[in-house]
Amino acid sequence: RSSSFSPVFHQPDAAQYLSQLRSLSDGIIAAEDSWIGGLPSFACAPTPARGVSPKILRAMVTAIKRHEAIEVFYQSMSSPDPVWRWIEPHALVFDGFRWHARAHCPRSGAFKDFVLSRITESRSSKPADARSLDDSDWEEQVDLQIAPHPELSAGQRKAIELDYGMENGLTIIPVRRAMLYYALKRLGLDTDPAARRPQDQQIVLLNAAEIRSGTRVGSVSQPEGPHYA
Structure with a gap:
């Protein structure tokens, strides 16, 4: 080992650590293949296995x-x-x-x-x-402006801000327009926020009108439908 040797240590990363736990839960990696030395007790909501050949x-x-x-x-x-x-x-x-x-x-x-x-x-x-350049919905990016539901209490809004890493009560999520349908659905923003209790809805899309006004018929990607396979 020379005098110029400098050890490189793994930098702590919560997202990587939790991703490892999820991969273990889903059976993607085995415990002996994980870099986590001592596994804590953990559980993940089950996801049906997709039969991809x-x-x-x-x-x-x-x-x-x-x-x-x-x-x-x-x-x-x-x-x-x-x-x-x-x-x-x-x-x-x-x-x-x-x-x-x-x-x-x-x-x-x-x-x-x-x-x-x-x-x-x-x-x-x-x-x-x-x-791929011909796929305009794939090439176009839109920014989702996410904020806590305005009818939540101050404490509840603070909790949501922490959940989503918001700054000044706002976070911006970039997404390809081709993925917009999926992103809104996963965030629970694909329906009228007034249809659910604020405590259940938790977040709102501040620029909903702007996002949807730019959506052409059949342009928002979805798995099935008249414009999709």
Whole structure:
């Protein structure tokens, strides 16, 4: 060891620590693979396992990296039976519960979200025509201005500010417009805040009118619907 040697210690990071606990709970990593020396007692709300095939995931990642279209056997909510269809994926998307492929659908001419667990087979591939830059909802970013519900007490508002790391009663969450539907739903902001008790709603979207006025019909990404796979 030379005189210039300087040890590098792991910097404390609460988010990484808690992420490790969640990965352990979900069975993603084993206890012996975790860098946490002594595990505390912990529990996580269960999340249903999503049946994503490793073979399908590999084919999708390969298509994205090579800028290829891929033919997949897909079960849509709008069809009684799965069908073969071409898609041109350019990104993987996690909505908080499940993984999707963000892809251009040549059949409809639109960019859609294809749930990976609903793809049971893949076969042919070919060069893709569409590019990620053509996906305007993917390229556009919107900022969600989140604040405590105004009808909460001062103490309750303070608690919410701590929960969301707010400064001066506000936090800004950047999100791709293609992910807006998922973000609002996960934050409980996809319905009228007046429909729930302030203690249940907890937060409000200050720039709701601005966000929704910029939303074109069919532009907010969602897993199923007339404009989506």
